[in-house]
Amino acid sequence: MLILGYDYSSGVWQLEGEAYIPSGTDATSVMQVFGGSSRATTIMLRVYSAKLTVYRSPTVLENVYNRWLKVNIHDVGASNVKVYIDGFQRYQGSGAGGNNHYFKFI
Incomplete structure (x- = not known):
């Protein structure tokens, strides 16, 4: 699902x-933030062998089969991406630059 009309270039978005x-x-792929300058996305959460990963690594959560996950956050100004799973922060890393971003949720 691409959320149209909510492209952004600054601020904290969730x-x-x-x-x-x-x-x-x-x-x-489970969730993506598009709009990196060095690659198409700022972050991509993917499933490999029952593990939820940021791209192919690191693993942010194991044993994800047959369950619901709540995911979310992107701070453009600080070039920071945080991943929360079910309310707990599981990852924090640098953004990938870019001037225009949007969310895609699968």
Whole structure:
């Protein structure tokens, strides 16, 4: 799902959504923030072998099959991305630059 009309270039933005990861899901994107300067995305959460990862690593959560996850956050001004899963921060890292961003939730 691409959320149209909410592109952004500054500030702190949050997408909160829930995703269900069925058994057998592999090499699949769950959530993305598009708009990096060195690559197409600032962050991508993917599922590999029952693990939720940022791109291919690091792993932010294990044993994700057959459960619902609430994910969300992007601070453009600080070039900072935080990933919260079910209310707990699981990852913090640098953004990927860029002037225009938008969320895509699968």
